[in-house]
Amino acid sequence: xxxxxxxxxxxxxxxxxxxxxxxxxxxxxxxxxxxxxxxxxxxxxxxxxxxxxxxxxxxxxxxxxxxxxxxxxxxxxxxxxxxxxxxxxxxxxxxxxxxxxxxxxxxxxxxxxxxxxxxxxxxxxxxxxxxxxxxxxxxxxxxxxxxxxxxxxxxxxxxxxxxxxxxxxxxxxxxxxxxxxxxxxxxxxxxxxxxxxxxxxxxxxxxxxxxxxxxxxxxxxxxxxxxxxxxxxxxxxxxxxxxxxxxxxxxxxxxxxxxxxxxxxxxxxxxxxxxxxxxxxxxxxxxxxxxxxxxxxxxxxxxxxxx
Amino acid sequence: xxxxxxxxxxxxxxxxxxxxxxxxxxxxxxxxxxxxxxxxxxxxxxxxxxxxxxxxxxxxxxxxxxxxxxxxxxxxxxxxxxxxxxxxxxxxxxxxxxxxxxxxxxxxxxxxxxxxxxxxxxxxxxxxxxxxxxxxxxxxxxxxxxxxxxxxxxxxxxxxxxxxxxxxxxxxxxxxxxxxxxxxxxxxxxxxxxxxxxxxxxxxxxxxxxxxxxxxxxxxxxxxxxxxxxxxxxxxxxxxxxxxxxxxxxxxxxxxxxxxxxxxxxxxxxxxxxxxxxxxxxxxxxxxxxxxxxx
Numbered sequence: 001x002x003x004x005x006x007x008x009x010x011x012x013x014x015x016x017x018x019x020x021x022x023x024x025x026x027x028x029x030x031x032x033x034x035x036x037x038x039x040x041x042x043x044x045x046x047x048x049x050x051x052x053x054x055x056x057x058x059x060x061x062x063x064x065x066x067x068x069x070x071x072x073x074x075x076x077x078x079x080x081x082x083x084x085x086x087x088x089x090x091x092x093x094x095x096x097x098x099x100x101x102x103x104x105x106x107x108x109x110x111x112x113x114x115x116x117x118x119x120x121x122x123x124x125x126x127x128x129x130x131x132x133x134x135x136x137x138x139x140x141x142x143x144x145x146x147x148x149x150x151x152x153x154x155x156x157x158x159x160x161x162x163x164x165x166x167x168x169x170x171x172x173x174x175x176x177x178x179x180x181x182x183x184x185x186x187x188x189x190x191x192x193x194x195x196x197x198x199x200x201x202x203x204x205x206x207x208x209x210x211x212x213x214x215x216x217x218x219x220x221x222x223x224x225x226x227x228x229x230x231x232x233x234x235x236x237x238x239x240x241x242x243x244x245x246x247x248x249x250x251x252x253x254x255x256x257x258x259x260x261x262x263x264x265x266x267x268x269x270x271x272x273x274x275x276x277x278x279x280x281x282x283x284x285x286x287x288x289x290x291x292x293x294x295x296x297x298x299x300x301x302x303x304x305x306x307x
Numbered sequence: 308x309x310x311x312x313x314x315x316x317x318x319x320x321x322x323x324x325x326x327x328x329x330x331x332x333x334x335x336x337x338x339x340x341x342x343x344x345x346x347x348x349x350x351x352x353x354x355x356x357x358x359x360x361x362x363x364x365x366x367x368x369x370x371x372x373x374x375x376x377x378x379x380x381x382x383x384x385x386x387x388x389x390x391x392x393x394x395x396x397x398x399x400x401x402x403x404x405x406x407x408x409x410x411x412x413x414x415x416x417x418x419x420x421x422x423x424x425x426x427x428x429x430x431x432x433x434x435x436x437x438x439x440x441x442x443x444x445x446x447x448x449x450x451x452x453x454x455x456x457x458x459x460x461x462x463x464x465x466x467x468x469x470x471x472x473x474x475x476x477x478x479x480x481x482x483x484x485x486x487x488x489x490x491x492x493x494x495x496x497x498x499x500x501x502x503x504x505x506x507x508x509x510x511x512x513x514x515x516x517x518x519x520x521x522x523x524x525x526x527x528x529x530x531x532x533x534x535x536x537x538x539x540x541x542x543x544x545x546x547x548x549x550x551x552x553x554x555x556x557x558x559x560x561x562x563x564x565x566x567x568x569x570x571x572x573x574x575x576x577x578x579x580x581x582x583x584x585x586x587x588x589x590x591x592x593x594x595x596x597x598x599x600x601x602x
Contacts, residue, residue, distance in 0.1 A: 051411070098587055098590045098591065099590075101590055101594040102546070102590070102594060104407060104408065105407055105408065105411055106546060106550075108350070108408065108411060109350065109542040109545065109546050110546055110590065112539060112542060113542055113543040113546060113583050113586055114583065114587070116539045116540075116583060117583040117584070120579045120580045120583075121580070123579075124576060124579070234539060238415055241415075245412065273427070274424075274426040275423065275427065276423075277419050277420075277422060277423035278419070278420050278424060278427070280416075280419055281416045281417065281419030281420035281421075281423060282416070282420060284413070284416025284419065285417060285420070287412075287416075288409050288412050288416065289398065289401065289413070292405075292409070
């Protein structure tokens with residue numbers, strides 16, 4: 001790990017250790033879940049160059065499965081999260097293997113349409129509770145021992161998952177595998193001619209991205225004790241694109257910053273109703289027109305260092 | 308009366324009609340997307356929001372200045388089209404040199420803004436729009452009752468779709484358009500104003516969405532979210548049809564509307580997802596779409 005990145009991660013970790021004592025812990029946990037979601041999405045878009053417009057399917061799908069596992073099967077929190085994540089990985093494998101047959105905007109449309117399929121299933125299937133979602137999911141005991149009913153205990157559980165997830169994503173992007181992914185993004189034809197099985201790599205990065213998005217969603221359902229249609233709706237897919245774009249796609253810390261800005265904004269502007277949507281739309285338009293590097297992208301250019 | 312697989316013919320025909328009407332909207336909208344995509348290489352995510360704007364434009368024309376359905380059928384698409392021209396001039400034309408994903412993201416942002424603005428002023432509950440008097444009532448066909456307005460929607464959509472197809476595939480103007488998509492530089496060298504052509508094409512494609520909105524206003528309640536979920540189905544239609552052909556967009560649009568209607572008869576739970584299931588199957592067998600050219 002580059003020394004600068006190591007320092008930033010350490011500062012970030014120290015900050016997250018004290019955060020629950022400064023703000024409402026549930027808000028801080030929501031921030032972390034979305035930061036992991038955006039980082040997972042960035043693996044696909046920023047490093048893989050693949051714009052999925054249906055990542056809500058993995059985020060929300062995992063949240064339903066984890067909520068069901070905790071509530072109906074009575075699994076412990078860590079197992080529920082694990083089951084939800086595995087479901088997202090499986091879903092990512094099925095959808096990804098079909099979606100990678102198309103490129104560019106078709107790819108985006110295909111992922112969007114499949115996500116809509118997942119949405120309709122969440123709306124109509126027996127176990128999902130339709131419009132109500134799965135409510136009052138029990139928080140349970142970690143490893144059957146440590147009670148997570150206390151917000152602070154839960155916070156550190158969520159911190160371990162999300163921070164670990166972000167570090168794992170960092171590890172993936174900075175591995176030889178990550179180099180191949182970036183090579184495919186930059187010049188697919190060249191990667192083919194170098195002998196890489198491009199479709200296999202694309203599918204792998206798709207599944208990895210879906211898995212970590214699922215990890216984020218499953219964790220979120222444990223925090224809010226709720227799995228709801230909001231998490232599988234296509235506007236959630238749009239939101240994660242917005243976070244990544246705003247923070248800076250293809251950067252390490254951009255998605256985390258983008259998620260923090262958007263979640264904070266939604267939190268404090270919630271009383272303005274539809275204005276939140278309008279502001280998000282304006283950020284999209286400005287981001288695309290003037291600010292394509294994103295916050296961290298610009299910082300990184302100023303500092304002349306990859307961030 | 309005869310029965311087909313235990314389904315009374317009234318039910319079957321009723322759902323077929325409903326499917327054909329939905330199909331009309333799919334066809335007009337995916338046609339607009341195909342026209343825009345052909346020349347601008349942009350997937351217009353705001354298409355659903357512009358369709359919603361068309362419906363609102365006709366509602367406003369009636370309720371604010373008393374202009375009725377028939378003039379609105381011309382005026383509302385013009386308003387939406389003019390709005391599209393402004394969008395293209397101000398924003399979209401700055402993106403053509405970039406990865407086309409940015410066009411998708413920009414139009415997505417525009418859709419959020421448009422929906423948010425209308426939601427702020429009109430809330431999310433729908434507003435009714437009367438069927439014009441000249442088209443109220445219906446015909447008794449013996450086996451079913453056919454409302455005049457619905458028949459009109461189907462006829463109008465078919466006429467507009469094939470009119471557009473004719474202009475693009477069979478006229479000189481269409482030849483310029485098609486040449487412009489193949490090689491804009493060369494066409495420009497022949498003295499044709501390609502940027503103007505692109506702007507007007509976007510305006511036209513968007514006006515088609517506005518036209519669909521006016522047609523939809525008396526059937527569905529006019530509300531800010533009416534385009535949001537429809538557009539995703541239309542995207543699926545586009546993936547199934549393949550973007551290469553104008554005719555593909557039209558035929559797939561009507562066809563999938565009918566398939567959806569039939570599914571509602573035989574397996575109601577599946578009607579919301581049947582189009583996406585078909586999309587998955589088409590992707591497995593023919594990834595470029597039914598009418599698409601191989602990439």
